[in-house]
Amino acid sequence: MKNKGEKERKGLGRREFVRMGAVSALAMAFGFPLARALASAAKEKGYNVVTWARPHYEKYSCMVIKQNICIDCERCMDACKNTWNISERPDYYRTQILERHVKAKGEKPLVEFIPVLCYHCDAPACVYACPTSASYKRKEDGIVLVDPKKCIGCKACMLACPYDARYFNEEIYAIDKCTFCQPILEKGGIPACVEACPTGTRVFGDLNDKKSEVYRLLHQIEKRVWVLRPEASTRPRGGYIKI
Numbered sequence: 624m625k626n627k628g629e630k631e632r633k634g635l636g637r638r639e640f641v642r643m644g645a646v647s648a649l650a651m652a653f654g655f656p657l658a659r660a661l662a663s664a665a666k667e668k669g670y671n672v673v674t675w676a677r678p679h680y681e682k683y684s685c686m687v688i689k690q691n692i693c694i695d696c697e698r699c700m701d702a703c704k705n706t707w708n709i710s711e712r713p714d715y716y717r718t719q720i721l722e723r724h725v726k727a728k729g730e731k732p733l734v735e736f737i738p739v740l741c742y743h744c745d746a747p748a749c750v751y752a753c754p755t756s757a758s759y760k761r762k763e764d765g766i767v768l769v770d771p772k773k774c775i776g777c778k779a780c781m782l783a784c785p786y787d788a789r790y791f792n793e794e795i796y797a798i799d800k801c802t803f804c805q806p807i808l809e810k811g812g813i814p815a816c817v818e819a820c821p822t823g824t825r826v827f828g829d830l831n832d833k834k835s836e837v838y839r840l841l842h843q844i845e846k847r848v849w850v851l852r853p854e855a856s857t858r859p860r861g862g863y864i865k866i
Contacts, residue, residue, distance in 0.1 A: 677830070678745055680764050684803055684860065685830040686740070686817070687840045687848075691865040693736040693824045695720050702819035706804065715790055717741070717801040718816050738824060739851070740816070741788040741801035742859030743767045752783035758798070765860075766805055771797035785855040803827075830860075840864055 677683060703709065703717050718740040726732040743766050750758045750767060757773035758780045760766070769780075769789075774797035781789045781798065792799040804814040812818075817825040828835035841848055841862055848862045 678765060680831070682764050683830040684743070684764060684766060684808070685828065685837045685841075686742075686803070686814075686861045687826045687837045688738050688861065688863050689822075689824050689826065689840075689866050690735070690737055690863045692822045693720065693738055694822055695722075695736040696821060698819040698821060699738060699816035699825065702815040703801075706807075706815040709799075710792075710794075715792065715799075717799070737851075737863070738816075739786060739788070740861070741767060741784075741803075742786060742850075742857075742861035743801075743803060744860065745858035746856060748783040748785065748855065748857055749780035749789065752779040754779060766803055767800075768802055768805065769798050769800060771795050771799075774798050785852045785857060786859070 697720060700716065700718055700720065704711065704715075707717065709715050709717065718738065721737040721739055723735045723737060724732045725735055743760075745765065747758070747760065747767050750760060752758075754777065755773045755775055757770045757775070759768060759770065761768060776791065776796050776798070778791060778798070781791065789798050789800045791797075804812070804816075807814065813827050814825075817827045826836050826840060828837040830837055830841065832838060846864055846866065848864050850859050850862055
């Protein structure tokens with residue numbers, strides 16, 4: 624757990640990021656015309672934020688987050704950093720927990736916790752913005768990765784990403800981000816954050832598998848499912864639900 628002062632300082636910016644949902648980060652990315660054009664084109668095609676036509680992959684990895692049962696214990700963050708030897712610096716992260724204060728009329732403000740990570744989007748602004756193809760989608764499953772050998776540290780992908788899901792690693796002079804724990808997946812495991820969560824907030828699986836929990840959660844009609852910043856039209860592989 625990080626000290627309170629550090630978390631509050633970092634959490635303020637993250638909360639503002641969530642509240643700015645009506646403003647696309649693509650439009651703010653210092654005038655990247657390509658990213659803006661791609662986002663605009665995606666909007667014109669009318670993609671639904673949950674039920675868009677998915678590209679075909681043999682396995683379609685996806686994460687569903689049961690947002691209202693997150694208790695902000697940060698075990699997911701600790702597991703991620705420990706698994707991948709990520710620095711304790713607050714600006715070095717692959718997953719975060721945001722805070723949002725919700726106030727109903729006549730009631731005390733309620734704090735909601737929102738776990739976030741890279742969503743390995745089907746229309747990834749980061750990949751489109753990268754000038755060296757260091758950021759790319761794997762052909763076999765569409766997971767978005769970064770090749771540090773090709774990365775030149777220009778940070779264009781960081782500016783294009785509407786989820787603030789990337790950071791610049793000064794030690795390797797390259798961008799780093801969540802990989803859905805791809806090396807662990809290849810051995811038949813699940814992401815470290817999912818395994819560490821004590822409440823079952825994070826659910827990971829193959830959306831092509833109709834028997835999987837992620838498929839069931841995203842295709843049920845009793846509860847609303849949403850994604851962050853749908854106006855960015857990046858088609859993220861991460862949905863949120865309250866149970």
